[in-house]
Amino acid sequence: MYIKKLDQINLRYLFVVAIMLIPSFVITSCVEEKQLDDIVQQTEEKDDSQQGTDEPAAALPGLPDDTAGYDKWLKLNAEPIPPVAGGDPHNGTKNVYVNQERDNIAPDGEQQFPYPDGSIVVKEASRPNKDYIGLIAIMRKKAGSDPDHNDWEFIEYTRNTPDDDFSVLASGATCWGCHARVEDKDYVFTLLD
Ligand code: HEC
Known part of the structure; x- marks a missing residue:
């Protein structure tokens, strides 16, 4: 009986802690996702600019x-x-x-x-x-x-x-x-x- 009560208290405690932690998990994962997005975007932009310098414009067709x-x-x-x-x-x-x-x-x-x-x-x-x-x-x-x-x-x-x-x-x-x-x-x- 005593053990059962302790279990109940522990479970309740764990439940409360879990509920409290959920928002912080969500926030951290959002931040991480955003940072990742930024990094991906920056890398893509870099690729684009590099492509621009690697490939000079061609002359208009028929021109030297x-x-x-x-x-x-x-x-x-x-x-x-x-x-x-x-x-x-x-x-x-x-x-x-x-x-x-x-x-x-x-x-x-x-x-x-x-x-x-x-x-x-x-x-x-x-x-x-x-x-x-x-x-x-x-x-x-x-x-x-x-x-x-x-x-x-x-x-x-x-x-x-x-x-x-x-x-x-x-x-x-x-x-x-x-x-x-x-x-x-x-x-x-x-x-x-
Ligand atoms: C009857 C006069 C005339 C003839 C013929 C002529 N041009 Fe011009 N050209 C001009 C004038 C006036 C300009 C100034 C910009 C404008 O209003 O077009 C000019 C501008 C230019 C320019 C830009 C640099 C500058 O002088 O202002 C180039 C390049 C050019 N002509 C090349 C040629 C070539 C190549 C030919 C022959 C296929 C030619 N022109 C024949 C009158 C002439």
Whole structure:
């Protein structure tokens, strides 16, 4: 009889302790789960960023590899350049990029000419009322390639749908014939904003 009573007391005691402990178990396991989630998320984010650096952007289809990722280069214009009224040689809304650092082409904040050897200037244009890039015009500065025109190589590519590859539209004299108007600025119209 005495033993039975003791048992009952013990059981009750154990029951109360158990009830009291349940919330703390639940809380700890929630915290652990949350921490685990965080760790998983952080690792995934890290993987993503590593993937980003491991795989550089590919050039747009049909364009040479040295234009890959050009839209991450220094952009010369602060605002998109609208179509030129009355006829635009590169018809569309345009952005111009160069594979140079700002400090390199504009030491002390002022743009210097000529562009250094190895410079690549890429102009992209979305044709009027189109939401994809339909034109890419390129100027490459290659020492010795054309001393009469500041050693620029000119070439322009176009495509008529977003799924097409780009193909060459024109190059050389067609281009520098007009760009000679800005010979004093190294044949380049768009200045660094
Ligand atoms: C009739 C004149 C004309 C012809 C021809 C022409 N361009 Fe241009 N180009 C311009 C003007 C003006 C700009 C300035 C930005 C704008 O409004 O498009 C320009 C801008 C550019 C730019 C951006 C750098 C800069 O000078 O502002 C590149 C690159 C370029 N042209 C390449 C070419 C190539 C390649 C060809 C030949 C296939 C060509 N251009 C033919 C007038 C011309």
